[in-house]
Amino acid sequence: MNFDELLFPHENVRDIQEQLILKINEAISSGKNLIVHAPTGLGKTAAALAPCLKYAIDYDKVVLFLTSRHTQHKIAIDTLIDIKNRHDKTFSAISIIGKKNLCLQPGVDKLYSSEFNEYCRAVREDKKCEFFQNVKSKEKLTVDTKAALAELNTLNQISTDDSMTVCKRHGVCPYEISMLVAKKAKVIIGDYYYVFHPDISALFLKKIEKDLSDAIIIVDEAHNLPHRVKDLFSARLSNLMIGRAIKEAKKYKYDQITQVLVELGNLLNQLSNFNGDERYISKDVFVDKVNEVMDYQELIADLSFVGDAVREEQKQSYIGSITSFLEAWLGSEEGFTRIISKQEGLREQMIILSYRCMDPGLSTKPVIEASYSTILMSGTLSPTGMYRELLGFADALEETYQSPFPEQNRLSIIIPKTSTKYELRSPEQFKEIGSILANVINSIPGNSAVFFPSYYLRDRIYKEFNYDCKKTVFLERPNLSKLEKDELLEKFKSYKDSGAVLLGVISGSFGEGIDLPGDFLKGVVVVGLPLSKPDLETKALIEYYDKKFGKGWDYGYLFPAFNKALQSAGRCIRSEKDKGVIIFLDERYTWSNYHRCFPPSWNLKTTMLYEKMIKKFFSNNA
Ligand code: SF4
Known part of the structure; x- marks a missing residue:
């Protein structure tokens, strides 16, 4: 195959990359959908953009390259510039990040x-x-x-x-x-919601004068799509929000609205009068309660009016946010769950009313069906069948590729000891995890990163770990700004020779989306399994997926946790030349029901002789 014909931007095509390009070309040439698990290093962006652009030019289509990461926007634009330079093609492309940015x-x-x-x-x-x-x-x-x-x-x-x-x-x-x-672009790079949020998508497509039937949609890092879509359609109301809205109403002297909000707060208090931390609540129970105070629709109209007036003064309005919640609460039953919960806050108890979307397919299915072709790709899209079902593909080609990196450059170990399972948590357990972790980190020359399921566990284990650890320790704080994150990473990198360890959280700032190539990171340890809290939402999710797909436990609980763990583990090897160790520390990784979730290509060794193995690996690869 002549890859120049497919506008490939580089002189050489790598082996597995070649297979990926051909598969993508096969899918778009026949208007089919494609779901690909393609590990880091395959050159997915160029492999997808080149044949899709070629097809779009030849058959008057448009490529919508969707990604949730700003860094990926730049990579896509740079790839398109390479295509233009190498093939002397004239075409227009634009990157459009979120409107707020x-x-x-x-x-x-x-x-x-x-x-x-x-x-x-x-x-x-x-x-x-x-x-x-x-x-x-x-x-x-x-x-x-x-x-x-x-x-x-x-x-x-x-x-x-x-x-x-x-x-x-x-x-x-x-x-x-x-x-x-x-309007004139052949490739548009944008966030998921430009296409998958029904209201935004309708407006977006109208403005750019395109039709989905002419769109080749490429979803990058597609493992994020289900939860991003679910979050788009979820809403919550808390007593904290109501308190802030009351202050806002008082500040701008909306006395009547202040009174209504006080009553809304009282109503939430009344609804929270039950034993336990949370319970399901029906749409009507809340609507009827509100109607006792004032007509629900009138309340929405009044709050909306005042919210807009406040926004003119100060941009942000809690009153406006409450309006959005009240509107969302009236939404569909199918694929959603409604929960009222109580949590201990710093000063007072938090009462939260949530409307949670469980089914991303409700919004993605119509888009996929209407598009000319939809391609999902990611390094952690395993099993591909789960994404096909969750996102509502009627049919799709599915492909799983091996990592292109030399196997001898990576040592992957399961340490079959300890557990972060809720019932097994104890000071002794934390002490043992801390001690094993320190042994592992002390055996890895240079920098390492450790990812925990939560900040709580990280902080408990850190106390034990720090005692034996011989390296400089960096602690990730929750909600770091981009600047703080960059500063921390730069400082961490400067320790590459003397060695430091970054203790973070799997779903925190560093568990996904950071690249520390070469000597900047020599090892990653994933402590425990980041399973969701077995709360009512998780229960509802498991029941819903059981009913819909017969796979509630896998789709609602196990696979998402595993994919998060694998994402964090993937921070270690980012290029062909990187060498490093990846450790999974939890006995559950050896249990057959969990072990089956590892992609088949992972050559995992289960051992308690991890120190010896790590030292040998690095002395062989020195
Ligand atoms: S506020 Fe004004 S400048 Fe900002 S996105 Fe809206 S229209 Fe554009």
């Missing part, structure tokens, strides 16, 4: 996405955003818009930085301008 209004970074959407809507409707106002005048593009478009169109492959810089210079909204550019 494109916004030129100051201070919006402090807002949650839902708050930002409401804020942006309000300022546009009230004609209070100068950047939006400057895009069009009397339905015609302004001089500034035309100038920005002319400048951007000279670039062909347009990164987010390009759009922001040009739009800032001309005083126009980068999101609106990006949409205008996207």
